[in-house]
Amino acid sequence: MSFVREAGRAVRSTFVLWVLTALIYPFVMIAIGQIAFPFQANGSLINNAQGQPIGSALIGQPFTSDRYFNSRPSTTNYSTADPKADSLGVLKTGVSGASNLAPNNPALLDRIKGDIPRLQKAGVKPTADLVYTSGSSLDPHITPEGARAQIDRVAKARGLQPNQIEALITQNTENRFLGIFGEPGVNVLKLNLALDALKPARAS
Template identity: 80%
Template sequence: MSFAREASRAVRSTLVLWVLTAIIYPFVILAVGQLVFPFQANGSIITNTQGQPVGSALIGQPFTSDRYFNSRPSTTSYSTADPKKDESKVLQTGVSGASNLAPSNPALLDRIKGKPDPDLAKAIEGDIPRLQKAGVKPTADLVYTSGSSLDPHITPDGARAQIDRVAKARGLQPKQLEAMIKQNIDGRFLGIFGEPGVNVLKLNLALDALKPA
């Protein structure tokens, strides 16, 4: 068999495989995703009661007001920090990731426990004192950041710990919030993998739609 014929066969095989894997396969997967899983394929976008997109179910947002259930801490401020004003340099290498601080690192201990200082400008209010001052029992997820710093969930216990503060701020009954948390718990994937969690954005949207008893 001549070299030209072998080369022609190799070129044709390469073109066929390229069409199959680079064009047909991606378009088939795209079509299946749009037809079968349109919500997930388009970024799991959550909308408000007016139909306006307010975020993704997969990426957390910072909530700090007493009127809302707060998110867990984030080393990247949930990617909302201004890179030009990023004094702690958390966005210098990207917008997702953990701090990688060891448990004995003073910076981590200062953030969690706080750091009193005669110079008030240098004092640091730790997450635990801040939560305790607000009447919230500190849970692990309300104190420690996630591996990605974009975790959209808190634990059911972390949500329940904030009930009294949110109920007081909004004039609601704690039982209303307890029922709402129970309705918004995401179970384990396939009933086996992971732990139950509460999507903070979904929970707060449901909170805004809740009317006082």
């Protein structure tokens, strides 16, 4: 009887813990997230003027047009490649991850040697974040310096005044977390969305 009683107690304890950890706790966390942090809990999605989701504030995406601020280079092209037609091998490291190429690797050096003249030709002063990929290859931010380096190109393509875009960058610069952690950054998607809403300054 003692064995049966102990076995029954173990089964009941397992069931109670399962209900607590596999059912109650997850649903409580979901409820807290939806009530207290709905934006973050739903993927930090950013909507356009029509209310349609166009991306996440946490995941970078490629912008190649001169009318927009370009994102950091990505070894996975921000995971937009088609796995069935990946001729360039951008997904060979997975949907997220660095290239793991050493600083003296010829493949890395060749890419950088190609990117720097391309940026200079577009009138963009190469900064580290516009040349080197991030550890995740999904970084949604660039540095304020990387954004300012693109002002002339974007202003020319959109017919805007450089000081308009400079002000926009300042408005969209995220400072250090709690004032001490990390470095200031500019979310490229948010900046480009604000850029689309910007109207040319009236001629004086």
